[in-house]
Amino acid sequence: MLRCGATWKPSEIKRVIDTFPSSTRVVQVVTDDGIGFLKGMGNPQGNQSLACELVGSELAAWFGLDTLEFSLIQVSAEDILPLHGEGRNVEPGLAFISKYIEGGTWDGGDVYLSKMILPENVSKLVIFDTWIMNADRYPPEDSFIPIPANRDNILFECQKRNKFKLIAYDHTHCFVEGDIWEELGDPKLICDERIYGEFPEFSPYIKREAIVSALNKLRQLDRKTVQRIVTTVPREWGITDRLVNEWVDLIYKRSIFVADTIAAKLLTQGELGI
Template sequence: MLACGNSICPTEITREIQHFISSTSPARVATNAGDGFVKSVGNPMGSAALVSELVAAELAVWFGLDVPPFAVVHQCDIEIIMRKNGHPMAPPLFFSSAVEGIPRDGTDVFLQRLRDKDCVSRLVVFDTWIRNWDRYYGGDANSDNLLYVQASVHKYDLVPIDHSNCFIGGNANFPDGAAPDGWIEDGGVYGKFPEFDDFITNDSVNAALTKLATLEREFVGEVVNSVPLAWDLGPSARTGLIDFICARATYVVDTLAQKLIDEPPFPGF
């Protein structure tokens, strides 16, 4: 079962709360299912950003990451203007629930208090798989895209948000066909904030890669084919994206461990 609309399903946007002049010009809105953030077709980054959000969120849930509940909203009866380009938002909109959390601060204070410390390695494997350059890549950090959300008095959950810049790097559109080999065999490590190093272990990396190795093409196809037609992902682009996600998973499973962990010792040493 896909995760979109499964745990939250807003059907009515009642008012705009706040607008943001960032790359996709999102807005925080109130809905009949609670507050959240919406992004629309016609945003400055193009429809590829919406495709990336939806597909990455589905893959994240499958991979065991705590992304906020999300949905596609098919009706919006109020006018919401994207401040960055002056265009009105138009459904279907990508909706992500608002969660209260503390943005990444560069220390290990919250990492030490995670309920599940293995999620650190899982996030790095995930961001590398989907080529998410908008959290941490090449020394450039976007700390707003990683939240620590309080789960109990003393424990926190690691909650990644905003996946509008994944898969295709800085390109404006998904290719109408096969992805370049350079995307599939991109050897970079993504999402590995410096303070993560002490929390990346052999066991947690191997567990994440073992999970990734179970990825089935049928599931990926279901995810990609759930993208609304209005988001301009044509048949050839859909097939190319499915192929890319699966091939990229195989490449990451085969190559990433040696970049993240030391070789395990020989028995008896």
């Protein structure tokens, strides 16, 4: 079952609460079904960033990571949604929107990490970021584009008894380090051996059992599931039949490559049983 619009599907934008100087110029809005954070067409990262967000969020949900509730919402010409610092508004058309939750972004300390429910999700998130080549949390050391560590892209949702849930969100910079519509067909992407998302502070929480479990899940991925996810990307965001096929090919083949290679990079020989 696809996650987009499954549990939360606002249909009308009521008003703007705030705008943000993020790369996609996120707009916080009130909808007919609560508060959400909207990424719209015409943002500085291009409409392909919305496609990455949608596909990345669906893959995260399939992989078993906790995500924000998310949906697509129509922005009309009458909706005045400023793009922060751009002097213009979100363009009319389908936008990606995620639901507001009570929580906080990570400051790099151990308070959230030490009080996590499901600490195994740290290992799972590193494997996920490596699979989708997400350079926007913690890039590989030899990243071609110098991107700083982005701890704001680690979100923790407040739970009962002062516990926190790790949430996988913000996937606009995945799969390639440039324009995804131009680079998707590069076969070298499938065999990128670098590790993504491995913050140094994560090291105590990366465990063999969690890695084995996550890789077993990754090996269950089938091409039809990937096809079903990628074909939900709206055509108005610039995707074509050729790009659908190339993207499905990359995601599926890379899942096999990562499942076969990443354990040796994350674990010592002793942990691997060598």
